[in-house]
Amino acid sequence: MSTPAFPSVPKRLGLYPVVDSVEWISRLLEAGVRTLQLRIKDKRDEEVEADIAAAIALGKRYEARLFINDYWRLAIKHRAYGVHLGQEDLDVANLDAIRDAGLRLGLSTHDNMEMDRALEARPSYIALGHVFPTRTKQMPSAPQGLTQLAAHIRTLGDYPTVAIGGISIDRVPAVLATGVGSVALVSAITQAPDWQAATAQLLELVGAGDE
Ligand SMILES: Cc1ncc(COP(=O)(O)OP(=O)(O)O)c(N)n1
Ligand SMILES: Cc1nc(C(=O)O)sc1CCOP(=O)(O)O
Numbered sequence: 001m002s003t004p005a006f007p008s009v010p011k012r013l014g015l016y017p018v019v020d021s022v023e024w025i026s027r028l029l030e031a032g033v034r035t036l037q038l039r040i041k042d043k044r045d046e047e048v049e050a051d052i053a054a055a056i057a058l059g060k061r062y063e064a065r066l067f068i069n070d071y072w073r074l075a076i077k078h079r080a081y082g083v084h085l086g087q088e089d090l091d092v093a094n095l096d097a098i099r100d101a102g103l104r105l106g107l108s109t110h111d112n113m114e115m116d117r118a119l120e121a122r123p124s125y126i127a128l129g130h131v132f133p134t135r136t137k138q139m140p141s142a143p144q145g146l147t148q149l150a151a152h153i154r155t156l157g158d159y160p161t162v163a164i165g166g167i168s169i170d171r172v173p174a175v176l177a178t179g180v181g182s183v184a185l186v187s188a189i190t191q192a193p194d195w196q197a198a199t200a201q202l203l204e205l206v207g208a209g210d211e
């Protein structure tokens, strides 16, 4: 297995909430989360720049690993810890510019072909989804399930990995048993009746990641 060409991240990134506002970023940092993502969809750069800059500043203040989804130019401009991109972004994003600016890169994958393509870029981590059915995002593919996830984790060896998609608190132990280094989730926190209790329980189960 190749090694990342982008700056490295710890093999275990731990609990990895994916959220859509600076308010969530602020709350989760205060709650002890140290790996997280700002995922704002389908807005123009001018509409999101202030929020992205504010989230990055918060991430730095807490010495956290904040990834910016999609808006890689703004992530470079405001010196984010990292960027998360999907397969379709690989056709258009300037990966050299991201790497030259010293940002970490996470890439989404959903099957063997996408994994091969992602590995060619030698990102900082590989995300594997969606593990279970999810209501948060319309997915064109079928859930890969735990057996396929475990097989991918074995193939990836020491490469930092993240599991995403339909992961509820109840499912976390089985996901961790595959050996994945990080658990990314949206609704298990943002739709929880008590997000603070959910986050505390998830931090207990998954951890905040290695230094
Ligand atoms: C940790 C993590 N994994 C996968 C995704 C999905 O990213 P992408 O394929 O770019 O899709 P959108 O999130 O942009 O809809 C993610 N965001 N984070
Ligand atoms: C944003 C996203 N990307 C996915 C992928 O598989 O690439 S699944 C997903 C949504 C995850 O939300 P929840 O934890 O609520 O299921």
Ligand SMILES: [Mg+2]
Pocket: 069, 070, 084, 085, 086, 089
């Ligand atoms: Mg994206």
